[in-house]
Amino acid sequence: MLTYVSRRLLYSVPVVIVASFLMFWMVRETYDPCARLRASRDAAAVSRCEERLRLDDPVVTQYGRWLGDAVRGDLGESSRTHEAVEEMIPRALWSSVQLIFWGVLISAVVAIALGVYSAVRQYSVLDYTFTGLSFLGLAMPPFWFGLLAIELLAVGPKRWFDLDQPLFYIVGLHSGDSSGFDLDYLRHLVLPVMTLTVQIVASWSRFQRAEMLDVMSADYVRTARAKGVPRRQVILRHGLRNALVPLLTVMALDIGALFGGVIVTETIFSIPGMGSLFVTSLSDGDAPVLAAWVLVTASLIVAFNLLADVLYSVLDPRVRLT
Amino acid sequence: MSTRTPRDDDGLVEGPPRDAGPSGVIGAELLPSATGEFEAAAHAAPVARSQWALLRRRFFRHKLAVVSLGVLALIFVACFGADLFAPYSNTQQDLLLGPVSPRVGHWLGTDELGRDQLSRVLYAGQISLKVGLAVALISTFVGTAVGAIAGYAGRATDQVLMRVTDLFLVVPALAILALALDRFGNEDTTIILVLAGLFWMYAARVVRGQVMSIKEKEFVEAARASGASSTRIVVRHVLPNTVGPILVTATLGVALAIVTESTLSFLGFGVQPPETSWGNLLKDAEGTVGTSQAYLIYGPGLAILITVLAVNFVGDGLRDAFDPRSERRR
Numbered sequence: 001m002l003t004y005v006s007r008r009l010l011y012s013v014p015v016v017i018v019a020s021f022l023m024f025w026m027v028r029e030t031y032d033p034c035a036r037l038r039a040s041r042d043a044a045a046v047s048r049c050e051e052r053l054r055l056d057d058p059v060v061t062q063y064g065r066w067l068g069d070a071v072r073g074d075l076g077e078s079s080r081t082h083e084a085v086e087e088m089i090p091r092a093l094w095s096s097v098q099l100i101f102w103g104v105l106i107s108a109v110v111a112i113a114l115g116v117y118s119a120v121r122q123y124s125v126l127d128y129t130f131t132g133l134s135f136l137g138l139a140m141p142p143f144w145f146g147l148l149a150i151e152l153l154a155v156g157p158k159r160w161f162d163l164d165q166p167l168f169y170i171v172g173l174h175s176g177d178s179s180g181f182d183l184d185y186l187r188h189l190v191l192p193v194m195t196l197t198v199q200i201v202a203s204w205s206r207f208q209r210a211e212m213l214d215v216m217s218a219d220y221v222r223t224a225r226a227k228g229v230p231r232r233q234v235i236l237r238h239g240l241r242n243a244l245v246p247l248l249t250v251m252a253l254d255i256g257a258l259f260g261g262v263i264v265t266e267t268i269f270s271i272p273g274m275g276s277l278f279v280t281s282l283s284d285g286d287a288p289v290l291a292a293w294v295l296v297t298a299s300l301i302v303a304f305n306l307l308a309d310v311l312y313s314v315l316d317p318r319v320r321l322t
Numbered sequence: 323m324s325t326r327t328p329r330d331d332d333g334l335v336e337g338p339p340r341d342a343g344p345s346g347v348i349g350a351e352l353l354p355s356a357t358g359e360f361e362a363a364a365h366a367a368p369v370a371r372s373q374w375a376l377l378r379r380r381f382f383r384h385k386l387a388v389v390s391l392g393v394l395a396l397i398f399v400a401c402f403g404a405d406l407f408a409p410y411s412n413t414q415q416d417l418l419l420g421p422v423s424p425r426v427g428h429w430l431g432t433d434e435l436g437r438d439q440l441s442r443v444l445y446a447g448q449i450s451l452k453v454g455l456a457v458a459l460i461s462t463f464v465g466t467a468v469g470a471i472a473g474y475a476g477r478a479t480d481q482v483l484m485r486v487t488d489l490f491l492v493v494p495a496l497a498i499l500a501l502a503l504d505r506f507g508n509e510d511t512t513i514i515l516v517l518a519g520l521f522w523m524y525a526a527r528v529v530r531g532q533v534m535s536i537k538e539k540e541f542v543e544a545a546r547a548s549g550a551s552s553t554r555i556v557v558r559h560v561l562p563n564t565v566g567p568i569l570v571t572a573t574l575g576v577a578l579a580i581v582t583e584s585t586l587s588f589l590g591f592g593v594q595p596p597e598t599s600w601g602n603l604l605k606d607a608e609g610t611v612g613t614s615q616a617y618l619i620y621g622p623g624l625a626i627l628i629t630v631l632a633v634n635f636v637g638d639g640l641r642d643a644f645d646p647r648s649e650r651r652r
Binding site for chain 2: 015016018019022023026027029030031135136138139140141142143144147148150151154155156159260263264267278279282283290294297298301302
C-alpha cells in the first residue's frame with residue numbers, strides 16, 4: 001500500500017508540473033504583461049517592466065525561475081495587482097473550500113437518501129419522479145440553473161411579495177461585516193450550493209440507485225432476509241453499507257473535479273474563490289497567478305484521485321492495489 | 323464536470339456478433355411488417371441487414387429515445403431553416419416597440435432593442451448545433467483512431483496516450499480555449515478545433531478499452547493465423563465490434579460540446595458578438611435577471627436543456643440497442 005501510494009505520488013509530480021508549465025507558457029505566448037505600459041508609450045517604463053520580469057529569457061527559463069521560487073514558498077506576484085500570489089491563493093481557496101464542503105455534504109446526504117429510496121421502492125411513483133428529475137438535473141446547464149435560481153428564488157419573490165430583503169442573497173458569502181456561521185451565512189450559501197450541486201446530486205443518486213439495486217439482489221441479502229433479519233436492518237446494514245463503497249470512490253473523483261467546476265458558480269454569485277480568481281486572471285493574462293492556480297488545483301485533483309483508489313481498497317479488501 | 327461511472331467503460335465487451343447467423347434472420351422476420359421497407363430489406367439482403375434491423379427494433383422500443391429523435395429533428399429543422407421559420411430576422415430591431423414580455427407574435431418576448439427573442443434563439447441555435455455536431459464528429463474520429471492504435475499496439479503508444487489524458491484532466495479546458503481564441507481569432511473553426519482537441523480523449527479511452535479486450539478474442543487470433551495484416555485486423559475485425567460504444571460516446575459528445583460551448587460563451591470566452599450562440603444570448607440576458615425583462619433568460623436556456631436532454635435520451639436508446647444486457651438492469 002505504502003509503495004503504491006508513494007509511486008503514484010512520485011509519478012503525479014511531473015504531470016502537475018508540466019500542466020502548470022503549459023499554462024504559464026500559453027499565457028506568456030498570448031499576453032504581454034507589459035502591455036499597459038507599452039500603451040502609454042513610456043519606453044523606459046516598458047524596459048524596466050521587461051527587465052524586472054526578465055522577459056528576454058526563454059519561457060522555460062522564466063518558468064524554471066518561478067518554480068524554483070515556488071518550492072521555497074514564493075509564488076511570485078500577480079502581474080495585475082502586484083499582490084503576492086501565495087497570499088491570494090489561500091484566501092481564494094478558503095471560499096471555494098466552503099462552497100465545495102457544503103455542496104458535497106448536502107449532495108451526499110440527498111443523493112444517498114434518494115438512491116436508496118428509489119432502489120428499495122423500485123418502479124414506484126416516487127422512483128419514477130426522482131429518475132425524471134435526475135435526467136433533468138444531468139442535462140441542466142449549471143449557469144442557467146444559477147440564473148433561474150436567482151430569478152425564481154431570490155429577486156423574483158422579493159418583487160412579487162414586496163419584501164424588504166430577498167430570502168436568499170446572491171452576492172458573496174457574507175454581507176457587510178458579518179462573519180462566521182450564522183443565518184446570514186446560510187442565506188448566502190443556499191443558491192450557490194444548489195447551483196454547484198444540481199448535476200452531482202443527479203448523477204450520484206442515479207449511481208447510488210444502481211449500486212443499491214445490485215447489492216439488494218445479492219445472495220447474502222436474501223440469506224439475511226430468509227433468516228428473519230428485520231427489513232430495515234437488511235437495508236441499512238447489509239445493503240447500504242456495501243452499496244456505499246463504490247459511491248465513495250465516485251465522490252472522491254468528483255470532489256477533485258469540483259475545484260475546476262466552481263468557476264461558473266463563483267462567477268454568477270460573485271464569490272471571491274478559486275473560480276473567480278481564475279476568470280479574472282485569465283482575462284488579464286496573469287501568468288504567475290494562473291501557473292500557481294493550476295499547480296494547486298492539479299495537486300488537489302491528483303490527491304483526490306489517489307484517495308479514491310486507496311479508499312476503495314481499504315473499504316473493499318477484495319480490491320488489491322498493485 | 324459530469325460523472326462517469328466505472329461501468330461506462332466496460333459496458334459492451336462482446337458487441338453484437340458480426341456474422342449474422344439464423345438468429346439475425348429470425349429477428350428480421352419478427353419486425354412489425356407495417357413498414358414495407360424492412361421486409362424488402364430482409365428479402366433483398368437478409369444476412370447483411372438483419373443485424374441493423376435488430377438494432378433498429380431495439381432502439382425503437384425505447385419510446386423516449388424515439389420521441390427525442392423527433393424533437394431533435396424538429397430543433398434542427400427550425401434552427402437551420404430559420405430563414406423560413408423564424409418570425410423575424412435575428413438582427414431586425416424595433417426600437418419603437420422596445421422590450422415586451424412574451425405575447426402572441428413575440429412568443430418569447432423581445433429585448434430592449436425590440437429584437438424578437440424566438441428568432442434570435444433559432445438563429446443562435448445554428449452555431450450551437452454546428453459546434454456540437456462538428457466537435458462530436460471530429461473528436462470521435464480522432465479518438466477512435468488513437469484509441470484503436472493505443473489499444474492494439476499497446477506498450478509505448480498506450481503509455482503516451484494515457485499520460486496525455488492525465489495531463490488534459492488537470493489543465494482547465496476554459497484556459498486552453500480562451501487563450502487559443504485570443505491567439506487565433508474568434509472563429510467558429512477555432513472553437514470547434516479546440517473543443518475537439520479536448521474531447522477526443524473520451525472516445526480514445528472507450529475505444530482503447532474495447533480494443534484491448536476484443537484483440538484477445540478467438541476470431542482475432544483466427545484472422546491473424548490466416549495471415550491478415552494488423553491494419554486489416556483492426557479495421558475489419560476489431561473496430562466493427564466497437565461501433566456501439568463509439569456511437570454512444572459520439573452522441574453524448576454532442577451534448578457535452580453544446581454545454582461546454584454555451585458555458586464558455588456565457589463566461590465571455592467563447593463565441594463573440596456579433597455572432598450568437600445560446601450561451602451568448604444567456605450572457606446578454608444575465609443583466610435582466612431581477613428586472614421586468616427577466617423573461618429573456620427562459621428561451622435560450624430551455625433550448626439548451628431540451629437539446630441536451632433529447633441527445634442524452636437518444637444516447638440511452640443507442641446504448642440499450644447495442645447492449646441488450648443493460649436493458650435488464652434498468
